[in-house]
Amino acid sequence: MSILFINGSPRPQGNTATLGKRLLTGIPHTTRDLADYQLNFEQDQRETTQPQRDLTDDYEHLMTTYFAPASDIILGTPVYWYGMTGQIKVFMDRWFDSFSHDFPFAGKRIYLLIVGADQPETKTTGIIQAVQYSCDWLKMDFCGTGIITADGPRDVANLTILPVNCQVLRQHIQTSIE
Numbered sequence: 001m002s003i004l005f006i007n008g009s010p011r012p013q014g015n016t017a018t019l020g021k022r023l024l025t026g027i028p029h030t031t032r033d034l035a036d037y038q039l040n041f042e043q044d045q046r047e048t049t050q051p052q053r054d055l056t057d058d059y060e061h062l063m064t065t066y067f068a069p070a071s072d073i074i075l076g077t078p079v080y081w082y083g084m085t086g087q088i089k090v091f092m093d094r095w096f097d098s099f100s101h102d103f104p105f106a107g108k109r110i111y112l113l114i115v116g117a118d119q120p121e122t123k124t125t126g127i128i129q130a131v132q133y134s135c136d137w138l139k140m141d142f143c144g145t146g147i148i149t150a151d152g153p154r155d156v157a158n159l160t161i162l163p164v165n166c167q168v169l170r171q172h173i174q175t176s177i178e
Contacts, residue, residue, distance in 0.1 A: 002028075002029070002030065002069055002070045002071060002072075003024065003027060003028065003029035003030070003070060003071070003072045003073075003074070003173065003177065004029065004030050004031075004032065004066050004067060004070035004072070004073045004074070005020040005024060005029055005030070005031045005032070005073075005074045005076060006031075006032050006034060006067075006073060006074065006075050006076065006088070006091070007020055007031060007032070007033045007034065007035075007076045008034050008075060008076055008077040008078075008084060008085045008087045008088025008091065009033075009034075009035065009076065009077065009078050009085060009087070009115075010035050010085060010087060011035070011078075012033040012035050012036065014078065014115075014153065015078065015115045015148070015150040015153070015155055015156040015157075016076040016077060016078050016113065016115045017031075017033065017076070018156040018157050019076060019113050019115055019146070019148055019150075019156045019162075019166070020074060020076050020113060022156065022157075022159075022162060022166075023074070023113065023146065023162065023166055023169065023170050023173075024074070024170075024173070027170075027173060027174065027177070029074075030066060030070075032062060032066055034087040034088060034091055035087060037057075037058035037059075037061075037062060038057045038058050039057055039058060039059050039087070039090045039091055039094065040054050040056065040057040040059070040090075040094075041090055041093070042090070042093040042094055042096060042097070044096070053097050053100070053101060054094075054097065059091070059094045059097070062091075063098055063103065068103070068104065070108065071107075071108060071109060071176070071177075072108070072109045072111070072143075072173055072176055072177065073108055073109070073110050073111070074110075074111040074112075074113060074173075075088060075092075075110065075111070075112050075113070075131065076088075076112075076113040076114075076115075077112075077113070077114060077115075077127065078114075078115045078116065079114060079115070079116030079117070079118075079120055079123065079124055079127070082123050082124075082126060083126055083127060084127045084130070092130070092131075092134060095134065095138065099138060105138035105139060105140050106138070106139035106140065107139070107140070107141065108140045108141070109140070109141045109143050109176055110131065110135050110140050110141065110142050110143060111143050111144060111145075111146070111169055111172070111173065112127070112128065112131050112142075112144070112145040112146070113145075113146045113147075113148075113166075113169075114127060114128075114145060114146070114147045114148070115147075115148050115150050115156065116147070116148075116149060116150070117149065117150065117151035119149075120147050120148070120149055121147055121149075124145075124147060128145050131145075143169070143172055143173075143176075144165075144168065144169050144172060145165065145169075146162075146163070146165045146166035146168075146169040147163070147165055147166075148162070148163060148166065
């Protein structure tokens with residue numbers, strides 16, 4: 001069993017990355033910052049003769065090298081205009097390419113970390129639902145969300161302890177790998 005943290009923030013050293021590091025302290029894992037990869041927009045090829053697969057970017061490498069072997073995947077995103085970042089959205093949109101090629105999504109455990117400045121507990125419903133519905137469709141297990149309010153660049157690093165919702169996620173992750 002392996003754990004993968006996918007940081008969907010455009011700031012690889014920002015609050016979302018810090019939250020992932022703090023959540024997974026002492027737990028063996030791999031981190032991938034989507035900002036370090038080229039991801040093309042989804043191109044729906046169902047009504048053409050083209051294959052539903054784009055091999056011109058880093059998506060296939062991310063999926064086969066890191067996502068496929070992971071049993072537990074933590075998706076992290078800051079809130080951008082009441083939604084997930086473009087990086088994580090494009091990554092999730094591309095799951096359709098993988099689904100079209102029988103990628104083994106079923107049974108993977110998915111966790112969601114969200115960092116927002118303005119009442120993220122109430123303004124992230126769309127993000128949470130998008131991930132939940134995607135998990136349902138792909139037969140992955142959605143295991144919960146950790147939400148933190150943070151605005152300044154070191155807010156998550158300066159927290160004495162993580163909020164209860166993040167502590168619960170951490171416990172779930174630890175239990176799932178034992």
